[in-house]
Amino acid sequence: xxxxxxxxxxxxxxxxxxxxxxxxxxxxxxxxxxxxxxxxxxxxxxxxxxxxxxxxxxxxxxxxxxxxxxxxxxxxxxxxxxxxxxxxxxxxxxxxxxxxxxxxxxxxxxxxxxxxxxxxxxxxxxxxxxxxxxxxxxxxxxxxxxxxxxxxxxxxxxxxxxxxxxxxxxxxxxxxxxxxxxxxxxxxxxxxxxxxxxxxxxxxxxxxxxxxxxxxxxxxxxxxxxxxxxxxxxxxxxx
Numbered sequence: 001x002x003x004x005x006x007x008x009x010x011x012x013x014x015x016x017x018x019x020x021x022x023x024x025x026x027x028x029x030x031x032x033x034x035x036x037x038x039x040x041x042x043x044x045x046x047x048x049x050x051x052x053x054x055x056x057x058x059x060x061x062x063x064x065x066x067x068x069x070x071x072x073x074x075x076x077x078x079x080x081x082x083x084x085x086x087x088x089x090x091x092x093x094x095x096x097x098x099x100x101x102x103x104x105x106x107x108x109x110x111x112x113x114x115x116x117x118x119x120x121x122x123x124x125x126x127x128x129x130x131x132x133x134x135x136x137x138x139x140x141x142x143x144x145x146x147x148x149x150x151x152x153x154x155x156x157x158x159x160x161x162x163x164x165x166x167x168x169x170x171x172x173x174x175x176x177x178x179x180x181x182x183x184x185x186x187x188x189x190x191x192x193x194x195x196x197x198x199x200x201x202x203x204x205x206x207x208x209x210x211x212x213x214x215x216x217x218x219x220x221x222x223x224x225x226x227x228x229x230x231x232x233x234x235x236x237x238x239x
């Protein structure tokens with residue numbers, strides 16, 4: 001009789017939302033000693049994380065690396081288990097569109113397109129099926145307290161607060177696994193900042209990982225975890 005060896009079951013390692021290993025990045029115009037260096041960083045799925053640091057410390061540089069807009073000279077970036085550096089530029093664009101939502105200080109809405117079309121465009125770029133898309137758009141806008149009368153208004157006619165809501169809806173339309181917010185409240189007063197963060201967190205899916213970047217560490221109390229960039233990396237001026 002042949003004895004069969006069965007490999008014991010080992011629990012699968014849970015997939016991380018973000019994993020950085022031995023990252024080194026510097027701009028071609030900057031000397032290597034001004035590099036952004038992150039030895040190791042892991043973020044679990046569903047985390048609401050606040051990343052703060054002084055202006056010019058490298059926060060936006062890190063965000064561009066995380067979104068695949070730039071690549072490090074050294075190290076590995078894995079998002080949702082995918083090594084994004086191994087993807088071709090078109091594959092990276094598709095991955096970004098399908099899995100990453102972004103909100104920035106400037107909302108980058110197309111002023112001549114309607115509110116609904118600005119949001120619909122994000123779904124089109126992600127190659128999402130069109131079935132029930134309009135229902136999803138209207139549902140999001142209603143949750144964000146946007147009156148139905150504004151759905152077909154050109155985005156350029158909206159107030160700043162209304163444009164802010166459209167930017168949130170556009171970032172959430174594809175139900176992204178990752179959402180990056182880069183200084184989205186830097187032009188807002190304290191009350192408007194609180195309203196924005198509350199609105200964003202209320203409409204975020206429980207399994208979406210949120211990284212919000214700001215120089216204003218007073219916002220940290222809204223988040224599960226607060227991390228100072230200097231605790232992750234050695235950063236010098238020029239990033």
